Amino acid sequence: MTRGAALEFAGLGKRYGAIAALLPTNLMITPGEFFAVLGPSGSGKSTLLGTVAGFVAPSEGRVMIDGADITAMPPHRRNIGMVFQNYALFPYLTVARNIAFPLKMRRLPRAEIAARVARALEMVRLGGFADRMPAQLSGGQQQRVALARAAVYDPPLLLMDEPLGALDKNLREDMQEELRQFHHSVGATILYVTHDQQEAASMADRMAIMNHGAIEQVGPPHELYERPRxxxxxxxxxxxxMFGIVRTDPLPAGRSRFATEVGLELLACGSPTGTVVCIRPENVTIAETPPARDNCFSGRIVDIVHAAGSIRYRVAIAPNCIVTARVASERRTTVLPRDGVVHVGWDAEDALVLPA
Ligand SMILES: Nc1ncnc2c1ncn2[C@@H]1O[C@H](COP(=O)(O)OP(=O)(O)OP(=O)(O)O)[C@@H](O)[C@H]1O
Ligand SMILES: [Mg+2]
Incomplete structure (x- = not known):
């Protein structure tokens, strides 16, 4: 098993003329970590990855691997494995020759190449596919070959930029599971770029949320979900x-009463300097009688969406104000009727008061 590399960004930034693709960024990624970079299109994810790969020359700051400054090192000397969205296998080489390619470049002995290729094929569960051509493989299989090729020389660091972006949803979920297994078995540090939050959350030890070239927050997925900054x-x-706040009246015990843009008054805990009150749909109780909650409103169900394992109700509780409640569903769950009048409620502790 490879020892994963430590990766550090120190004041790293990239400008393209007037565009700040990446604002000066500090970040430490620990050896063996699966670290996801998540954010909307254009937020700077690929730019950050590109500075590690060596495709993007930073305008300021440094990138360090295991403490060594690699900012100016040519890409081919960095010993980093890479997997991208368009798997870019060599179309005229068999699967085995594709995977052998980086080993040939490194002039390894023939017998060792054969042994490593066989091991890499097993690792991505393509043992019987050595002599196939890329065109004879499914998208998921091609992506697994790309993964094997990136990992075959045991790099301590793997970069992946939307590697599952071209696959359909079911295949993507299978591959997420495989990537987790793969990471577990190789021990390399993985820096993984995606704009899919479910994908990041399902695999990453920690993740960074990017927006307009800056990292907004770093932490384990559940922490970011439960305590967004x-x-x-x-x-x-x-x-x-989300409820926009127009006035705050502090109360005892760390609570406040918030007047909101839609005219409702809400009780919540937390920062009196926040500008929005945020409640996750799974923390909203919906019932035919008023639930015993700090915040309680009646309204009419305007939409019902059945998803795997849950039901999402959209309830209009005031003009221009629809609250979403998500309820876990079982086989015997009674579904409340559309247009029915119901009550929704949540506790002050479940409301997050956040800056914009
Ligand atoms: N070579 C370039 N020249 C000028 N601007 C660039 C260049 N490459 C990237 N940018 C700009 O830098 C910003 C960040 O781009 P980047 O590719 O890092 O985004 P991203 O988060 O990877 O987006 P996506 O999810 O769409 O891949 C964008 O505004 C982009 O237009
Ligand atoms: Mg990108």
């Missing part, structure tokens, strides 16, 4: 009911 992070990770 601002409304961008809250909105980007999963669903959230």
């Amino acid at each position: 601002n409304s961008f992070v809250a909105r980007f990770l999963g669903e959230a009911n």
Whole structure:
């Protein structure tokens, strides 16, 4: 098993003329970590990855691997494995020759190449596919070959930029599982770029949320979901009911009463300097009688969405104000009727008060 590399960004930034693709960034990624970089299109994810690969020359700051400054090192000397969205296998080489390619470049002995290729094929569960051509493989199989090729020389660091982006949803979920297994078995540090929050959350030890060239927050997925630092992070990770705050009246015991843009008054805990109150749909109780909650409103169900394992109700509780409640569903769950009048409620502790 490879020892994963430590990766460090120190004041690293990239400008293209007037465009700041990456604002000066500090970040430490620990050996063996699966680290995801998540953010909307154009937020700077590929730019950050490119500075590690050596495709992007930073305008300022440094990149370090195991403490050594690699900022100016040519890409081919960095000993980094890479997997990208368009798997870019060599179309006229068999699967085995594709995987052998980086080993040939490194002039390894023939017998060792054969042994390593066989091992890499087993690792991505393509044992019987050595002599196939890329065109004879499915998208997921091609992506697994690309993964084997990137990992075959045991690099301590693997970079992946939307590697599953071209695959359909089911295949993507299978591959997420495989990548987790793969990471577990190789021990390399993985820096993984995606704009899919579910994908990042399902695989990463920690993740960074990027927005406009800056990292908004770094942490384990559950921490970012439960304690987002601002409304961008809250909105980007999963669903959230958001209420704009127009006035705050502090109360005892760390609570406040918030007057909101839609005219409702809400009780919540936390920072009196926040500008939005955010409640996750799974923390909203919906019932035919008023639930015993700090915040309680009646309204009409305007939409019902059945998803795997849950039901999402959209409830209009005031003009221009629809609250989403998500309820876990079982076989016997009674579904409340559309247009039915119901009550929704949540506790002050479940409301996050966040800056914009
Ligand atoms: N070579 C370039 N010249 C000028 N601007 C660039 C260049 N490469 C990237 N940019 C700009 O830098 C910003 C960040 O781009 P980047 O490719 O890092 O985004 P991203 O987060 O990877 O987006 P996506 O999810 O769409 O891949 C964007 O505004 C982009 O237009
Ligand atoms: Mg990109």
